[in-house]
Amino acid sequence: MKQNLIIIGAGMATGRALETLLDADPDGWNVTLFNAEPRGNYNRIMLSPVLAGDKTYAEIETHSTQWYAQNGVTCRFGEKVAAIDRAAKTVTAQNGDVLRYDKLMLGTGSTPFMIPLPGHDLEGVIAYRDLEDTQRMMDLGPQNKCVVIGGGLLGLEAAAGMAARGVDVTVVHIMGHLMERQLDEAAGYLLRRALVDKGITVKCSANSKEILGVDGHVRALLLDDGTELPCDLLVMAVGIRPNVTLAQEAGLAVGRGIHVDDQMVTSDADVLAVGECVEHNGAVFGLVAPLYDQAKVAARTLLGEADAFKQKELSTKLKVTGCDLFSAGDFADGEGREDIVFRDPARGVYRRLVIENSAIIGAVMYGDTGDSNWFFGLIRDKTDITDMRDTLIFGPAYQGGTPQDPLAAVAALPRDAEICGCNGICKGQIEDAIAAGAGDLAAIKATTKASASCGTCTGLVEQVLAVTLGDDFVLPAAASICACTDMTHEDVRRMIKSQKLMSMPAVWQECGWKTSCGCHVCRPALNFYLLADWPLDYADDPQSRFINERKHANIQKDGTFSVVPRMWGGITTPDELRAIADAADKFAVPTVKVTGGQRIDLLGVKGEDLPAIWADLNAAGMVSGHAYSKGLRTVKTCVGTDHCRFGTQDSTGLGIKLEKTLWGHGRHIS
């Protein structure tokens, strides 16, 4: 005797359950599959590649009409189940049909949460959940504007997909950084930068106030700071709620989701539930990995086999081309937790591991997620990492036997690993070029263009050469900062960041400085790097700055100094000129020169007079023109619309604005 199994919802979870069940017991069941969507099971998570144009809908269908037919599944797609009568063991379809079940499986998924903003019911305000939503977005093109509310996984995949179609997309996110549940700030920053590079406008810490419409259709989103973001379509991707209405009306035990036990059985022994609609041990679910586990357990339960659903550690990736990120576990700061952080600014790589009790409990990676599976394994297995702590962050290639050998990591890279980001050159292409005769960096550059643009991958290219050619290739030693160390500027910067070196002695120690306290070459560099990386923790060391920066004047060949007050955009006043003239008289300045940077240089000031002359100039409202700094010195302007016969724009005003915005940052502009 076949049993009647009715399944409500043809989603990712029930699809998997059905497969497992019918594989094991093809003849035991009369299955009726209801689905509110007018189609069968498909791989919902692949809607994003469909949206981006990388896949078609046909490619993401998981079960064909043929499969349902062969397995004797009665499909009632496009039909909602209206009610369940548990006492009679029947369900009522939308059209009034009443069907009897022996076993019932609920897999109703979730409903997207729509923020009840004024205007949320306007035409053109949609969620991102099913093929219909996807199609609405796919209908947009370069002539259209779209606003996405929500900077989480779903919102960003929607935004990136539409941006790939040329749509002008703005993401509005209420939190300070994107994907804040999965990423920390640093990774959020890198992600934002990558999305902005794709032409997406990203607004964080932005509060939506109202959806504005015209003739019943959305026209713009109004933020609470008054900004209006015009749009033809507004996508809300701010979260999901388990879809429990039907279960609730049927009197099943429901909390946030439908309560199930470890066997996926609800409060009614003949009713099972799987997927996003369930609540298990207080948790609800939003990713497919646990749902697949649930599906298997539910099938086993129906088969009368013993199995139990266990919640596992979850990880997240974002399916946006060019944004490689990975997040798993718990990475909030906390007592007894330590961080290991690795950053490579040039490659846009960020890795952070959170350690507690000698095990990794959380990981966030951006830019280079190649080793993510390995790290995820360590989290899941709670592996004790004490012995590999020093090299842990560098990944599996650095563990055991060959620590710190950079060639091992390069050798371990697959052929499709990108080496040169600027020109999109993979390791395989470089290997092919080497096989075709290219024997050194110059030849690789000439034949593949690898490292021919920004040059940051030069080291990697050389390592590929070394790995491929073996002894035939001699790695050129990179120039070290100075004689105090063998490390390059990049090496040291990496150490400062990854090892959290926050003082000069820490750098000297950890990087094996050969001198007690550096020299005139490395100290100013270290002082700058430390200030740049740890602006709050590191105190500037004046004794590591060149004399000009200490005295706010330029030392001259005779040991006197030159003093250059700032003149914003080259504009001055009679009062300023008088003050300069007075200072020149008072301090017997031998030479007064107009500079090429549109300001006035007082040359030949004695070192001991500098505080006094600056006091006078400051009193007249003038500050240093930083004529010595490795930062913004001056902004030269032409007079622009105020006076020029041919002026079309306020160039002086722009110059002043630029100078006022950028001065005094003391940062290298390279």
Place this chain on the structure above:
Amino acid sequence: MSDWIDIAALSDIPRRGARVVKTHLGCVAVFRTGADDVFALNNACPHKGGPLSEGIVHGNAVTCPLHNWVISLETGQAQGADEGQVATYPAQVKEGRILLDKSVLVSRTPA
């Protein structure tokens, strides 16, 4: 006969910094190293007279701010490939005070 005079407190000079003492015969640069040793030298680089007191101090050496000659604070000798020497003077720290030898300063020959 040395005749020590109190110039300043050690703490008046920052670590790896210098101050200048004006004498009748010229400026003397007084250096304090990272290890709190004190040295006194002519404040004029043997290369082109650069003010050594304005240089960056590292170890027991200072780099001249004009052309980066490195001068030993102990011997006054230019280091490395450069050749030249600058006069040095006895200096010591006692109970946190910097002392210079007046007798030597007075008898020094003008640079």
